[in-house]
Amino acid sequence: MSYQIHIGPNIRKSPYFDATVADGVRSFSVYNHMFIPGNFGDPDAEYDRLLNGVAMWDVAAQRQVEMAGPDAGRLAQLLTPRNLNATKVGQGRYVPICDHDGMLINDPVLLKLSEDRYWLSIADSDLVLWAGAIAKERGLDVTVSEPDVSPLAIQGPKAADVTAALIGDWIRDLRYFWFRETELDGIPLVVARSGWSKQGGYELYLMDGSRGSALWDKVKRVGASFGIGPGAPNDIERLESGLISYGADIRRQTLPTDPFEMGFDAMIDLDGSHDFIGKDALKSIRDRGPRRRRVGVVIDGTPISGNEHPLPLMQGTSDQAEQVGIVSEVAHSRRLGKNIGVGLAQVELADTASDLFVDLAEGRRKIVLSTLPFA
Amino acid sequence: MSYQIHIGPNIRKSPYFDATVADGVRSFSVYNHMFIPGNFGDPDAEYDRLLNGVAMWDVAAQRQVEMAGPDAGRLAQLLTPRNLNATKVGQGRYVPICDHDGMLINDPVLLKLSEDRYWLSIADSDLVLWAGAIAKERGLDVTVSEPDVSPLAIQGPKAADVTAALIGDWIRDLRYFWFRETELDGIPLVVARSGWSKQGGYELYLMDGSRGSALWDKVKRVGASFGIGPGAPNDIERLESGLISYGADIRRQTLPTDPFEMGFDAMIDLDGSHDFIGKDALKSIRDRGPRRRRVGVVIDGTPISGNEHPLPLMQGTSDQAEQVGIVSEVAHSRRLGKNIGVGLAQVELADTASDLFVDLAEGRRKIVLSTLPFA
Known part of the structure; x- marks a missing residue:
């Protein structure tokens, strides 16, 4: 339709x-x-x-969330677990943004325009409300706005x-x-x-x-x-490239995800002295270990159309199947000549796990896990 | 198209x-x-x-933003200028939400489910991020979430x-x-x-x-x-009914609007002892007086289609016209047999102001101001 x-x-x-x-x-x-x-x-x-x-x-x-003023750099650092110390004027950084529970609420690119002016080039959530609340509640000398x-x-x-x-x-x-x-x-x-x-x-x-x-x-x-x-x-x-789509692969309210699950470990600086939102929660998550891991999936059979909504990743037979993850988006890749997708699997699920399937509009299809990117 | x-x-x-x-x-x-x-x-x-x-x-x-826990009522009151003291369990209230600058960021209905559980039934902005940030930054004992x-x-x-x-x-x-x-x-x-x-x-x-x-x-x-x-x-x-559409009539980033401009005066309790976000800013706005006021408009001529984007409300002749407001949405009302719209006009613009016009897809049309609701 x-x-x-x-x-x-x-x-x-x-x-x-x-x-x-x-x-x-x-x-x-x-x-x-x-x-x-x-x-x-x-x-x-x-x-x-x-x-x-x-x-x-x-x-x-x-859209851009602009942070301008003497405390702009301080606010930028508060908003992300990534250590921004070495970031230069003229440099962009991919900066996961977490809430106080350590869960991702956006994954923008930060642009450092000057020592006191930054943009967050955002994915699909109202980060301007979040950044504005944090700035004011912490009494920072910074203006948060959406520029033209x-x-x-x-x-x-x-x-x-x-x-x-x-x-x-x-x-x-x-x-x-x-x-x-x-x-x-x-x-x-x-x-x-x-x-x-x-x-x-x-x-x-x-x-x-x-x-x-x-x-x-x-x-x-x-x-x-x-x-x-x-x-x-x-x-x-x-x-194919294994890029992340906030909204499809992560969404705070419906697909809550922490940055370790997304493989962002190298960007999460928990041992530095700088403070940021979610630091304590992320330490707890690191200590217990992530629950899921990001995976690619290859889907059996004839070319599929895309999915309309997230799909449970299932393991087992029809009689005794259990959910072992989520497949967030799938498509047919003409270039690779196969059906592919991305999602999150329980961390225990081995790369070689068998008996995996997903229920598409086209019917039930067998799948195998794959590393990312595909190509 | x-x-x-x-x-x-x-x-x-x-x-x-x-x-x-x-x-x-x-x-x-x-x-x-x-x-x-x-x-x-x-x-x-x-x-x-x-x-x-x-x-x-x-x-x-x-969607609902749920606030649950001992400080749920405290958070609800912090979020809105409306005095919630008399709100009973089982009662809903229309509650404008302002940021620290006193500008509207959502206009939900608050539902008080119990003394320690509330929902905000929200318009189109991520109020869950805002409420979550405020709750954590103030150290409140409340869980903010989006329930099913x-x-x-x-x-x-x-x-x-x-x-x-x-x-x-x-x-x-x-x-x-x-x-x-x-x-x-x-x-x-x-x-x-x-x-x-x-x-x-x-x-x-x-x-x-x-x-x-x-x-x-x-x-x-x-x-x-x-x-x-x-x-x-x-x-x-x-x-026709003069209802407000957050997103069309108000939008924090593109149509920034304060609650006095929307005619919410009776809901803004600046003299009570309770604290809420934006109180100081709203006092300043009250003291200087609102800059604009909500108006209806009646548009001349044959039936129009709706507008695709906000329209400048203009006054004057083609040679010497100036913008005196914004018309946010228009439509043809079969029932009333006329073209109508809503918007914000400069507060000095009299109800009887003449030489007003708006440029629609259908061309330039004369308009006159009207009270709301139309019917």
């Missing part, structure tokens, strides 16, 4: 909304209370462009060529997650080497929402000779 | 999802990270049922008849916003006299998500002789 979505004022339009409509967007989802394109009518071509060419995505729904900043992603093997042609060859020297402020025909931007794919790419953080169409059209024009086309964050590629 | 929405695991399904699909749902939106039905294919009939008969709505996306609770609304002039036939005649004696725990064929419920319309009605707060289809089907069966049919929260009726 296919369902429509109503474009109404209770959900925000991206600054690129009109441009994506002009380019034939066919579906939207909602992310951080904002419409985000789903596809432009040819998912296979959109996937192929990401893997073999270059794609442009409206990811304005990846809207990323446009350029992703794929030819993304560097397009971005260099747009901005300059210096972008080739940016290290992964690093960024720099610049402008393009007077349009103020932050250019970062980042993006929610493993195909390489850049994100242009537009700092003036009134210039959305201008930026989109400029990228489209300069990218034309490289074969650029519109697309959107791609679930098949993200599964 | 119409756009599709993809049903995927990154957004939650309501417990009533399968039932609404079986009943022919045609569109969804997303609210609190959950799919919520938009319409079932015949918006006029759905409106008429709400006004003249009875409608059933999947409003599970109106999913409202189903029965709305319209025949809603009492349907609900009485389902639950018992005692529901006719419930006062507005009051509620009681009960069960229906073993399905645990809270029944409240409430709902997001002015046509009268009840909300069944399902307390076991596995029974969604069972409850939906039961309401449908018992409601059949009263002509019940599926529907969804109705934007035209809410505009």
Whole structure:
């Protein structure tokens, strides 16, 4: 079945909304209370462009939480278990955010714009409310807000060529997650080497929402000779690459998950002297050991469609099956020629565990565990 | 243009999802990270049922934030400017929630289930993060969580008849916003006299998500002789009735609004001794006076379609026009035979202000201000 979505004022339009409509967007989802394109009518071509060419995505729904003021760095450090001591101006870091119980509530990229100004480029939860509450309750001298900043992603093997042609060859020297402020025909931007794919790419953080169409059209024009086309964050590629989707793989209220379960151990600094929210809870979790671990799954049989909701990962026979984990998202990978998925399994479940299955819309299918990424 | 929405695991399904699909749902939106039905294919009939008969709505996306423990009441009071002293067990209250700057971040209904257990039945923002942060930072002995609770609304002039036939005649004696725990064929419920319309009605707060289809089907069966049919929260009726839509009329990050601007003066207890978040900021706002006021607008000309995004409220001639407010949502009311809308106007703008206009998809239209509700 296919369902429509109503474009109404209770959900925000991206600054690129009109441009994506002009380019034939066919579906939207909602992310951080904002419409985000789903596809432009040819998912296979959109996937192929990401893997073999270059794609442009409206990811304005990846909103920024700005922390500005003398205590901005202190607040940033309070919010994440990751030790930020060595973080430089111009550097981005992936920073898991935990609540006081040590459970993940978002997994943004932190951008350090200056010693007293940071952005959290967020996944789909209202981190601005969380950060604002912490700042005020701790009496910190920092302003938490959502600035007029809207990323446009350029992703794929030819993304560097397009971005260099747009901005300059210096972008080739940016290290992964690093960024720099610049402008393009007077349009103020932050250019970062980042993006929610493993195909390489850049994100242009537009700092003036009134210039959305201008930026989109400029990228489209300069990218034309490289074969650029519109697309959107791609679930098949993200599964192949083992990227995390907050909302699908983790959600505080329905799929509560701690950072050890996600394999973030190296980012959780429990032995340093710095304080952060969830530190005590995370020490307890570390001491008892994680309950689950992140896994890939390979699913038997003919190509499947994606799942609509999380699926119990089952072990046993029909008579005597028990749940041993959760499969959060699945898809058919044309490139790998198999059905794949990601999820969380009980930590005792061996890589070689047998008799595993999952119930899809297509019926019951056998599965085996796999390491991540697939490709 | 119409756009599709993809049903995927990154957004939650309501417990009533399968039932609404079986009943022919045609569109969804997303609210609190959950799919919520938009319409079932015949918006006029759905409106008429709400006004003249009875409608059933999947409003599970109106999630609950539960506060449980010895300090639950203390936390509830901290979160809202409204004085909760006289609130009884079994009573609901509309409680504006403000941040430390006195700006609205949600406008839920508070349900007092017992002296140490409350629910906030929320609009579209992650209030669970906010309430959780405040509780922990203040060291309160309270657990903040999202319980397995999913409202189903029965709305319209025949809603009492349907609900009485389902639950018992005692529901006719419930006062507005009051509620009681009960069960229906073993399905645990809270029944409240409430709902997001002015046509009268009840909300069944399902307390076991596995029974969604069972409850939906039961309401449908018992409601059949009263002509019940599926529907969804109705934007035209809410505009006619002057109800508030957090997300359209207010949004902390894009339409920052204080409670005085919304006309909540009687709910803002600044002179009592109890402490709450935003009290100092609200005193300042009260002392300087609100900058804007909530207004209705009547729009000239032929029937309009709804707006896709907020519209500047303009005054003057084309040569010399200035913005004097914002029109957040508009629609054509068949019942009233006119185009209507709601918004915020500068406080100096008189009810009789002339030369007002708004630019719609249909072109420029003259407007006049109106009191609320329209009907």
